[in-house]
Amino acid sequence: MINYIEYTGKPSGLTNRSSAFITINPGFRTKSSWQEIEASLPYDIDGFSVISFWSLKGSTGLYDVGIGSSGNEVVLIANLRKEYFDAWQGNDHRREFFVPIPLKAGTRIAMRGQGRGSDSDTCAWCLLYYSKGTLDALQRYYGISKCLTIGANAGDLSCGYRFTVGASWSWGSIHQITSGISKDIKAFSIIAGFSDYDYISSTSTYEFRHELFIGPSGSEIRLKYLYYMYGRYTEGLYPTSNYFIPIPIKAGTRLSIRGTTARSEAEVNDITIYGWY
Amino acid sequence: MYPNLLALSQEGNGYPLGVTSTSGSSSNKGSWVQLSSGLAVPTFCFRNVCWGTDEYRYFFDLGIGSAGNEVVIAQDIMYALDHGYWNFAYDGFTFPLYIPPNVRIAVRHKDSDSSARNLYHHFTFDGGYPGNPDMNMGIRKVIAYGVGSNRGTHLTAPTVNYTYGAWTELSSGISEDAKGFLVIFSSDTAIDDGAGIWFSVGIGSSGNEEELVGWMPATWNYYGYNTCSSSSFYFIKIKSGTRVSLRYMIHDVNKDVLNNVYAALYLGV
Numbered sequence: 449m450i451n452y453i454e455y456t457g458k459p460s461g462l463t464n465r466s467s468a469f470i471t472i473n474p475g476f477r478t479k480s481s482w483q484e485i486e487a488s489l490p491y492d493i494d495g496f497s498v499i500s501f502w503s504l505k506g507s508t509g510l511y512d513v514g515i516g517s518s519g520n521e522v523v524l525i526a527n528l529r530k531e532y533f534d535a536w537q538g539n540d541h542r543r544e545f546f547v548p549i550p551l552k553a554g555t556r557i558a559m560r561g562q563g564r565g566s567d568s569d570t571c572a573w574c575l576l577y578y579s580k581g582t583l584d585a586l587q588r589y590y591g592i593s594k595c596l597t598i599g600a601n602a603g604d605l606s607c608g609y610r611f612t613v614g615a616s617w618s619w620g621s622i623h624q625i626t627s628g629i630s631k632d633i634k635a636f637s638i639i640a641g642f643s644d645y646d647y648i649s650s651t652s653t654y655e656f657r658h659e660l661f662i663g664p665s666g667s668e669i670r671l672k673y674l675y676y677m678y679g680r681y682t683e684g685l686y687p688t689s690n691y692f693i694p695i696p697i698k699a700g701t702r703l704s705i706r707g708t709t710a711r712s713e714a715e716v717n718d719i720t721i722y723g724w725y
Numbered sequence: 726m727y728p729n730l731l732a733l734s735q736e737g738n739g740y741p742l743g744v745t746s747t748s749g750s751s752s753n754k755g756s757w758v759q760l761s762s763g764l765a766v767p768t769f770c771f772r773n774v775c776w777g778t779d780e781y782r783y784f785f786d787l788g789i790g791s792a793g794n795e796v797v798i799a800q801d802i803m804y805a806l807d808h809g810y811w812n813f814a815y816d817g818f819t820f821p822l823y824i825p826p827n828v829r830i831a832v833r834h835k836d837s838d839s840s841a842r843n844l845y846h847h848f849t850f851d852g853g854y855p856g857n858p859d860m861n862m863g864i865r866k867v868i869a870y871g872v873g874s875n876r877g878t879h880l881t882a883p884t885v886n887y888t889y890g891a892w893t894e895l896s897s898g899i900s901e902d903a904k905g906f907l908v909i910f911s912s913d914t915a916i917d918d919g920a921g922i923w924f925s926v927g928i929g930s931s932g933n934e935e936e937l938v939g940w941m942p943a944t945w946n947y948y949g950y951n952t953c954s955s956s957s958f959y960f961i962k963i964k965s966g967t968r969v970s971l972r973y974m975i976h977d978v979n980k981d982v983l984n985n986v987y988a989a990l991y992l993g994v
Contacts, residue, residue: 501942
């Protein structure tokens, strides 16, 4: 097959590594100023991962990734969610969000963020670069260059589109996320959470299941099953993101969702969809 | 077009499948337990979480084939269950592994204790990763290196904050061309505070290691007793015969986690 890079050592010009990490102090429900995370990409990349791995207080928040010179940043990924994970102990859970967007050598990358809580926080981020050739087949197959964020909730206490899931393994009602997406998307990724603000103070773990639908009200067609675990003192759900689901969706398509849990009481989950186009 | 098939199927579209397997005694693998008699469509990824009630490290195999004829397609995936607050491994693991349709899928495991222990597996199989082997990005088998007897390979501790320790060999030479890899960490001690740990993967002979991935953060939590943390699967190709090593750094070398970091390497071929 093509696109197989044969090498026995580090090939010239191909270095897969992360950026140095930066820390961002998110604003309270408003975005902070941009902070440079990469002054100039050293080589062309086929994509990258955005990784958060520590925060002082672990606040839930929404972060933007932008490209462009200082003062001229253009948002590439809007409202990337960072959930609260066991930050109770002054730590946080590592999570990684895959971005299948190629960028040219020399590109400057910056990030900014907003927290939901009123406490100031400090969050650590880095980027992992997939150098050109690493994801070449994906790029040729999909030709993705942009991201459409669906369901982010930047002005509320939650991060994403909120919906109540059914208790004791009964399905909750179907909730409309959007009456119609604005772009044709080629694939998508999902981050779901438990941004009910009041996490479950329990030593138990719980399962959650979601079903994502397309189609008009009353005629929904299931597009995707999603399975999550919840652990004590968190606002996020594991897996922390569902990577690159290769199902295309047409512009104008209505999206809806429902959920269920093993818990005996109904809980509020939320979901954000990152459409790749 | 497989995305459309996936959209219409149940299994193969993220529908969760769960079973409980029981390890053998004396840290041997237990019997295979059927997870599915066969998926309706080919899938290109599996993601799993596991949990149990006993604080040991667990290693599971995923196999395909009829009962008694299982062939291992993912080997010794390491889980470490901690002391009761988090009876599952944090984010689970995702491998862009191709699973053919209509083939029986089964799991088995061993643990780090001498007694038989249960492990509850929860798998989803779907296309949620660029794992289509026709695109030459998916993998057909996961091969483990450096699993050791019960917790992975002990990594050499660094002595200076924010400075890598020495390289530790995970494989003197991998057996097949790999399309990518994933690293799983564990420890065997309680950690008195959160620790920032970054790892680096290198290839090449001893003293001539070249870094493939550097400054990669790993999670280490407060209640990190027996904790386990995984990287993502990185589509970084490594040629058969290549020696692979790991090293790590820590933000504070006085943390208890120091000298208790272990890792195993999982190659996708």
